[in-house]
Amino acid sequence: MGESPHRSANAGTGGTNVTESREWPAGASARVAEAPVSTRTPEGPGLGGGGALPRARAFGAERAFRGLTLAAGTAVLVVIAAIAVFLVAKALPALRANTENFWTFEGWFPNDPEPKFGIGALAFGTVLSSVIALLLAVPVALGIALYLSHYAPRRVGTTLGFLIDLLAAVPSVVFGLWGRDYFSGPVADLSAWLNRYFGWIPLFGGDGPFGASILLGALVLAIMVLPIITSLSREVFLQTPTANEEAALALGATRWEMIRTAVLPYGRPGIVAAVMLGLGRALGETIALALTLGITFGISVNLIENGGNTIAANIANAFGEANDTGRGALIASGLVLFAITLIVNITARAIIHRRREFTESAA
C-alpha cells in the first residue's frame, strides 16, 4: 500500500528477472495506481507499517505481474502493427495493377491479365445487408430481452435465456446451409408477394427471380445476431436500479410506463453497445452470406431480386483460386472492411459516451 515498502522491495530484489520492465511500471503506476496511494501514505503511516513484513515478496510478484501485463499489452500492439504493415504491403501492388477505379468499378476480376476490381458494390452490399439485418433483429431482440427481464416467470426466463444463448453457438455455416436449402423457398414466396403488392417501392421492384436475395441474407443474419443483442440487453435491463423501477411504480406507472421511463433510459447505452456488437458480427459474417446471397456485382437497393454481395462473402468465394494480384485485391477489400468496422466502432463508442453522460446527469 505504501510507497516506501515499494521502494525498499525494489532495492532489495534488485535481481528480479523483469529488469527491463522496471522503468515502465514506475511510470505507469505513477499514473494509475500511485496517484491515490501517495496521497494516502503521509496521512496514515500506520497503514504502511502493517504491510511492512510480508510486502517484499508481494511487491516482487506485483512487479512481475505488471511486467507481464505490459508485455501482453505491447504484444497486441506489435501484432496489430505487423498485420497492418503486411496487409498494406500485400494490397498496394494489387491496387497499383488495377486497371479500373477501385472505388466505383462494379466487378471483381483481379486474376485477369488486366486486373479489374472495385469495392463499391461489395461495400454497399455489406452495409445494406447488415443494416437490414439489424432493423429486423433489434426490435425482436429487445422484445425478448424485456420479456425475459421483466415479464417472464423466473424459471421460464432462465430457460429461454439459455436457449437463446445456445443459438449463438450454432456455427454460421449451418445457418447458411439452412438459409440456402430451406429458408430460400418461403423467402421467395414472400418476395413474390411483396413484389406484387408493393412493387412500386424500389426496394421490392424488379421481375425476379426471387429468393437468393439481400432479404434472405439479411434474415439469416438477423437470426444470427439475435442472441448477442438479446443477452447483452437482458443483462443491462436486469441491472436497472430497483429504486428507479419502484419509484416509477409508486408514482402510478403501469408496467409498460415503468419500462419506458425507468428501464429503457437507464439501459440505452447498453442497448447501443449490444446493437453495435451485433452489427460487428453482421459486417464480418462470411460463409452464411456466401451461401445465401445470389452474388452479383452491382449497386442496387432492390432487396428481393437474386443478387447481393458482401466483402467477406467475396473473400470466401474468390480466395481459393486467386493468384498474387487476386490475393492482394482481396486483402485490399479486407482493409476496407476493417475501415468500415472501425468507423462503426468509433461511432458506437462516441454514442455510448455521450449517452452515459446524459443518463448520469439525468439520474
Added chain:
Amino acid sequence: MKLQRHGTLACLALTATLALSACGSDNNEPASGATASGSAAAADCATGTLNAQGSSAQKNAMAEWIKAYQQKCQGTTINYEPSGSGAGIQAFIAGTADFAGSDSALKEEEQPQANAKCVGGQAINLPMVIGPVAVAYNLNGVQNLQLKPVTLAKIFAGKITKWDDAAIKADNPGVNLPGTTIQTVHRSDSSGTTDNFTDFLSKTAEAEWTFGKAKEWKAPGGTGAKGSDGVASRVKGADGTIGYMEWSFAENAGLGIAKIGNGAGEFAELTAESAGKTIAGAEVVGQGDDLKMKIDYNTKEAGAYPIVLVTYEIVCSKGLAADKLPLVKGFLGYAASTEGQAELTELGYAPLPETVRTKVETAVKNIA
C-alpha cells in the same frame, strides 16, 4: 465457468474416442481385405507422409484413393487438402505440398517457379481425374432436354429468356416446352468448373459467347451459388432453372441432365464412356512426360460428350526428397492404375481412357 470447462473436456474426450474408434475400424478391414484379394501387387507400398493440396474438383477421387492406398499400405499417411487449384500450385511452389492437384495445367509464368522446386528436373502435369461437367435443369414436365452449344451460350448469356424460345424448340423437336422464364445459375466462387464451362462456350459458340474464359463468371445476370453443391441446391429449389456443375452433384441431387450437341452434330448423353471419348481424342501438348492436354470441345468423335474437365497432378519429374520419392511414385502409380481409375466411376468421375492412362502410368514410373 467450471461447468463449461468440464463440458469442453467431455467434448474433447468424446471426439477423441470417436476419432480413434473410427480409425480403428478403418484400419482393421483393409488388412484382411488386402490379403484376401492378394491385390497388394497393384500398389507399390512405401511408408511415410505425403502432403498435397489443390483442386477441390478431385477431392472425392483423392479421398477414395487415399483411403484405398492407406488400406493397402500400412504406415502411410497422405493428406490432401482441397484448398483450390491456385492455392495448391502456390503451396507446391512454396514447398509445402509434395504434389498439387489442379484444374488447369501450369501456366507459362508458373512453370519456372515450379521448376525451381525440382532440382535437375521439371514440374510435370499428369492428367489423373476426368470430371465431366453436367448441365442440369429443373423444368416441370420436361425430360431429355437437348441443347446445342450455341443455344446453351445464348441461355447463359441471357439472350434467351423463355423456355419456349424458338432456339430451344429447334433443339428439342416434338417436346412441349412451357413458357417459364429461364433462371440461370452459375458458380459464385472462382472455380475450374466455370473455367472449363466458359472455355467450352467460347470455343463452340464464339459468336454468342463474348465473355471469354475465366475462373470467375463474367456474364451479366443469373444467380450465383457457392460450390457445385450450391448450384445443385439452387437448381433443385426452383422451377425453370438451369446450371452447370460437376457430374456427381447433379446425379446426387437427382436433377435432369441435358444432352449436349457435339462437333459430330449429335446430342450426347453424359456417361463415363461418352466423356472418356472426348479425352481420348484430346491432344497432348506437353513435352516428354509432361502430359498437359488440349481438349477439342468441337470433337467430331461419335457419341462424345464435349464438356469435360481434366484435373492434373502437378509433381516433380526429378529432385524429390529421397523419403518422399517412393511414396509419391507408389501413390500416383496406384491412382493411375486400372484399379485406381475403376474406383472413380461410382464417384461421378470418368476413368482415363486406356491410351491416356498408360502414358500417365509410364510418366509416374519415370519420376526419379
